[in-house]
Amino acid sequence: MSRKTLTRRQFVAATAMSSAALITAPYVRGAYAAGKLSIGFWDHWVPGANKASTDLVNEWAAKEKVEVSIDYITSNNKKLELTVAAEAQAKSGHDILQMPTWWPHAYADQLEPVNDIMEPIIKQNGDVNGTVKYLGQAGGKWLAVPATVGSQIKGPCSRIDLMKQHAGIDVQEMYPAGAAPKADNWTMETFLKAAEACQKAGFAFGIGLGETTDSVDTAGAIFQSFGAELVNAKGDVTVKTDAVRQALEFYKKLIAVLPPDAASWDDASNNKWLISGRGALILNPPSAWAVAKRDAPQVAEQCWTHSMPAGPKGRFAPFLPYFWGVWAFGKNKQAAKSLLAHLSQPSSIEKFVAASGGYDLPSFANLTKLKTWAEEGPPKGTLYHYPDPHHSQTMSIAASPAPPKIAQQIYSQATLTKLALRYARGETMEQALAWAEGECEGFMRS
Amino acid sequence: MADVVVEQGRSVRAASPRKRTSLHNALRRKSTVAFFLTLPLILLIALLVLYPAFYSAHLAMLNKSMQKFVGLSNFTFLFKRDTFWMVVRQSCIFAITAVFFKALLGFIVAHFVHNLPAKGQRKWRGMLLVPWVIPPAMSTLAWLWLFDPSYSAFNYTLSFFGIGPIPWLGDTFWARFSVILVNVWYGAPFFMIMYLAALKSVPDQLYEAAAIDGANWWQRIWYVTLPMMRNIIAITTLFSLIVTFANFDIVRILTSGGPLDSTHIFATWAFQVGIQSSDIPLGACVSLFMVPILAVAAIFILRDVSKRGNEA
Numbered sequence: 001m002s003r004k005t006l007t008r009r010q011f012v013a014a015t016a017m018s019s020a021a022l023i024t025a026p027y028v029r030g031a032y033a034a035g036k037l038s039i040g041f042w043d044h045w046v047p048g049a050n051k052a053s054t055d056l057v058n059e060w061a062a063k064e065k066v067e068v069s070i071d072y073i074t075s076n077n078k079k080l081e082l083t084v085a086a087e088a089q090a091k092s093g094h095d096i097l098q099m100p101t102w103w104p105h106a107y108a109d110q111l112e113p114v115n116d117i118m119e120p121i122i123k124q125n126g127d128v129n130g131t132v133k134y135l136g137q138a139g140g141k142w143l144a145v146p147a148t149v150g151s152q153i154k155g156p157c158s159r160i161d162l163m164k165q166h167a168g169i170d171v172q173e174m175y176p177a178g179a180a181p182k183a184d185n186w187t188m189e190t191f192l193k194a195a196e197a198c199q200k201a202g203f204a205f206g207i208g209l210g211e212t213t214d215s216v217d218t219a220g221a222i223f224q225s226f227g228a229e230l231v232n233a234k235g236d237v238t239v240k241t242d243a244v245r246q247a248l249e250f251y252k253k254l255i256a257v258l259p260p261d262a263a264s265w266d267d268a269s270n271n272k273w274l275i276s277g278r279g280a281l282i283l284n285p286p287s288a289w290a291v292a293k294r295d296a297p298q299v300a301e302q303c304w305t306h307s308m309p310a311g312p313k314g315r316f317a318p319f320l321p322y323f324w325g326v327w328a329f330g331k332n333k334q335a336a337k338s339l340l341a342h343l344s345q346p347s348s349i350e351k352f353v354a355a356s357g358g359y360d361l362p363s364f365a366n367l368t369k370l371k372t373w374a375e376e377g378p379p380k381g382t383l384y385h386y387p388d389p390h391h392s393q394t395m396s397i398a399a400s401p402a403p404p405k406i407a408q409q410i411y412s413q414a415t416l417t418k419l420a421l422r423y424a425r426g427e428t429m430e431q432a433l434a435w436a437e438g439e440c441e442g443f444m445r446s
Numbered sequence: 447m448a449d450v451v452v453e454q455g456r457s458v459r460a461a462s463p464r465k466r467t468s469l470h471n472a473l474r475r476k477s478t479v480a481f482f483l484t485l486p487l488i489l490l491i492a493l494l495v496l497y498p499a500f501y502s503a504h505l506a507m508l509n510k511s512m513q514k515f516v517g518l519s520n521f522t523f524l525f526k527r528d529t530f531w532m533v534v535r536q537s538c539i540f541a542i543t544a545v546f547f548k549a550l551l552g553f554i555v556a557h558f559v560h561n562l563p564a565k566g567q568r569k570w571r572g573m574l575l576v577p578w579v580i581p582p583a584m585s586t587l588a589w590l591w592l593f594d595p596s597y598s599a600f601n602y603t604l605s606f607f608g609i610g611p612i613p614w615l616g617d618t619f620w621a622r623f624s625v626i627l628v629n630v631w632y633g634a635p636f637f638m639i640m641y642l643a644a645l646k647s648v649p650d651q652l653y654e655a656a657a658i659d660g661a662n663w664w665q666r667i668w669y670v671t672l673p674m675m676r677n678i679i680a681i682t683t684l685f686s687l688i689v690t691f692a693n694f695d696i697v698r699i700l701t702s703g704g705p706l707d708s709t710h711i712f713a714t715w716a717f718q719v720g721i722q723s724s725d726i727p728l729g730a731c732v733s734l735f736m737v738p739i740l741a742v743a744a745i746f747i748l749r750d751v752s753k754r755g756n757e758a
Contacts, residue, residue, distance in 0.1 A: 077698070078721060085721055106724035109511075211704045261595035263705040264615035269595055276596065405510075405724075412722040418706050425706075435528075442527055445510045445725065 034066045037335045040087075040094035042080055042150045042322060043072035044356065045287065052355035053149060053343075060342040066335050075100065075150075087327065095330035096339065098150065099323050101135055101397060102411065104143035105404035111143045112326040117337050118142040121344045126366030129395040131319045135404065144323035145340045146363040148352040152285035153361060153386060153395070154217045154318040156309075159203070160302045160379070162280035166201040167194035175306035177381020178374060180390045183307060188225060191309035192253055198280040199257035206273030206282040207258055208265030209421050211414035215265060217318035218283045219416035220398020222254075223247045225311025230410055230419075230440050231402035239437040245429060246312070251420035263421055275299060283308075283318070286376075286383055290357055293378075301378045305386045307393045317388065319395035321363050358383045365391070409443035505730040512727060520731040529707060529715075530732070537711040537736075539622070540697075541690040544629040548686060549679065551630065552637020559638070560645045571642070578635035586699040589628045593700065618708040621701050625709050628696050633689075637682055644678040645671070677751050684747040688740050712736050 039057065044050050050072050061068040071094065073080045080100065087093030088107045104111060122128065128136075132146045163169045169190070174183045195205045208215035223229070228247040232238045255262070259273070271288035273279040275296050282288060292300035308317045324343070326336040342348060349362045350370055358372045368387040376383045388395070398416055399407035410416065415436060423432040472478050509516045524530045559570050577585065592599045593614035604610040614624050652670045661669065672679075694713035697703060703710035703718060710718070712732055720729015 078717075081721055085724070085726065089726075102724070209705075211702050259596070261611075261613045261616040263617075264595050264613065264621065264701065266702065272594075272596055278596065409723045409725070413718065414704075421706060438528065442523075442529075445523065445728070 034064050034335055035332050036067045036069070037061075037096070037332050037339065038094045039068060039070045039339075040073050040080075040083060040097040041070055042098045042100075042147075043074040044149060046290065046356045046359055049149070049352075049356040049360070052351045056343060056348050056351060057339065060339050064335065064338060066332075066339075068339075073098075091327075091329045093327065095326065095332050095336045097325050097327065098147055099144060099325050100150070101320055101322075102404060102408040104136055104323050104325055105138060106408060107325070108138050108143050110328050112328045112330065112333050112336075113141045113143070114145050114326060114337060114340065115142045117341045117344075118145060121145070121341065122364070125344065125346060125349070125362065125364035128363045128365070129319065131395045131397050131400065132321050132363040134400055135321060135397065136323055138404075144325035145344060147322040147324045147343075148349045148360045148362045149356070150322035151361045151363060152320050152359065153388065154214060154221075154283050154285055154320065155305060155307055155386065155388075155393075156281050156283055157274065157286065157289055157303055157305045158281045159274075159279070159299075160304050162198060162201075162203050162302070163194065166203060166280065167197045169194055171304045171306055172379075175304065175385045177384045181307060181385065181392050183310075183392070186307070186309050188222070188250060188309050188311045192250065194281075195254060195257045201280075203278065203280040204257060204259050206270040206279035207254070207262065208267075208270055209255065209258065209262040209417050210265045210269075211417065212265075212267045213320070214267045214270055214284060215417045216398050216411055216414050217320065219251070219414075219420060220400075220411075221283075221308055221316045221318045221396060222251065222311070223398070223416055224316040224394075224396050224400075225308070225313055226250065227311075227313035229401065230399065230415065230436060231406050231443070233401040233403070235403050235406060235444070237437055237440045239440060240433050243313075244433065248420060248423045248429065248432065252424045255420065255424040274303070285359055286357070286386060287359055289382065290359065297378075303382055304379070305383055307385060307388060315393040316396040317393040319361075319397060358386060361387050405446075406440075406443045410440065413439070413443075415439050502730045502734060505727050506734050508727045510725050510727060516727075520727055521735075524728070524731055524735070529710075532707060533710050533712060533715045533732070534735070536622075536709065537691060538739075540626060540629070540693070540709075540711050541687055544626050544633065544690050545683060545686045547626070547630045548633040548637050548690075549683060551634040552641050552682075555634065555638045556641035556645055559642055571639070574638055575635045577632050578639075582632055583695045583699060585632065586628060586696050589624075589631075590700055593624055615701050616705055618705060621705060621709045625697050625700055628700065629690060629693060632696070633686060636686065640678055640682045641675065644675045648674045680747050680751050684744055687743055691736050691740060 041050070041053055044053075054070060057068055057070060060066075073083050075081075080098070081103065083093070084097060084099050084103050084107065087097060088110050091110070099107075128146055136142060136144055136146055158169075158171045160171055163171050169186075174186055175181045198205060207218055223244070226243050226247040228241070228243040229238050230244070238244075259265075259279075262269075270279075270282040270284055271291060274282045274284075274288045275292045277296065277299050286305055289300055289303045289305065292303060308315055324340050326333055326340070330336060346367060349364075349367055350372075352360045353362070353370050353372045358376045362368070368389045368391075370387075373383045373387055373389070374381065397407075397411070399410035401407075402410060419432055419436045422435060423429060427435070505512070506520055507515055507517055508520075555574060559567060559574065562570055591597070595613070595616060598611070598614060600614065601611040604612065613620055615621050648671060652674070653666060656666050656670050691711075692713055693711060694717065697709055697711055697714045698717070701709045703714045707715075712735060716729045716732040718729075719732055720726045723729075
């Protein structure tokens, strides 16, 4: 067999011709020319709410020619947090992963900064509240994009009839649908008196004292309204202050009129308390009301969501934002950012809010008056004040303003609720404070 | 297993030892074959048990942000925490109490089942094993509903007798009682079935001899049954102690460690510290602390078992 050898001249000519052909050939854009993108979203508990996310992602994917895959991951039993931890450890997983509250800070080193998309989003949708900045930024760098899906305020959901009858408070008059609140008298003192009156009438306020987030968020808002911080923004332990003592005294009186088993409540207990008709008020997003609409319509018709009572240092609402994070080790970061910009458009946000029946909250100042909240019912307007359209309260998260990595420990170990419960169960003020001080000192590890 | 392969229809020439290569020799040895047969399992254990064990030891020696090696300082930090010692105490209370009651109940029920007529015994055995075969996360959810703070079926029933309501999960004593109760309910059938197997292997002649000697019911149990079951009791106790110490699901579902951390055990507290508080090295430290406790228990129990084995 003859064997033809390739000369150097022939090789150079062939290479040049092939390169020229490749460059000049018409560019054919395939169906998935912009690559693949895998997304891990929080699995919404409102039936059908995931569909809005899927539709919006598919709409973007078709336009951008990206092949997408979405996993909906439940937050039940911390499965979402486990996924975040596992992917961070393995440095592999989804390109975009939805994360609750503290997790962007916990994995800050492994997240791609998103300043380039956050700046135009804020310009378009209005500024974000202080809690979103506290949780989503580190050293001026945006760690993740605040997600509308899953973000919530855990404000009061009151029974109109029971509050009127037993506490003499007309919540609809205080927080009229479509208008600014007239709630100057809605203070911690009024709240406590109402709690006592309703408990005496057999309809105690359903506030948990357990170790899950609903209990912790309530404690956080109450402590903040008294200006009580266990650790301050500089990271100093500030347990033994008058503000903390004042908050504990208030809590002790409140605990005396809460259900006797509140120490074992989880995040479902307060919902059940309201839906069963046994309570006059709970502190929760409107998910309890939404379930009542289905299971106990007579209860739902009497529910009204409104703002927190004001304490000596202001009116604080527990706000829990979710974030969409882009892993620094992700393979398609540009596509991920493009998708997040799309999901943060006002039109997308409106779809999320509508699909969740008003449960999901955008973090942006210009998007608190969407029609879903005005129209949802019964009773009509029950959710009007849920997103705080008149900016009458400060959005906050328990354990802030401590540095987030310390605050996360205080939050997840329910130090505030435990402190209040210890004092209410008979420990002296100094014993309880000494315990909390010891705990906080233990959270200073770096 | 045959040592030498015999090929059908062909006479296998006995090769002279000199001609055999050492590799060929090794491959034909029973122990080599056994090793290769168990190799997949060894690899699986290495991958799923040894690697995670060494990895968690490595994690436990890193700082919180997992960027620096800090040796044993996470352990020394833990030793200074009151909550940690509370968790150690609670884990011991939980495991020892639960194992004791599981063993006691298992022993009593095994005797009942052993004395049932052979015809109906299988049905009872099957029914009594039900708690053990249901996935614990699922059955614990059912218990959670029974203990529910607001709608407890137990409290509802007790209210007819003018008792309660009992804060099953809201009070330290009752919460500890509840988690131990569920663990005993779940684990007692394992003891029952192991003890039943042991009871069936005790020769009848021993009981006959004891009866002739005039032994009463208690003496038969003390001098015949218990000595004959000692090894099985020791081994089941050890296994159960390990599993109960490492329990997670029951406490996590029923109380999440509350109220006031009074039901936290190693695994639930490790989860709270490691995953929920994003301090994985400290969480690894907490879970590793079980190892020396269980190792000491295992040494004592297994030493006793092998001693009795040698005596036999």
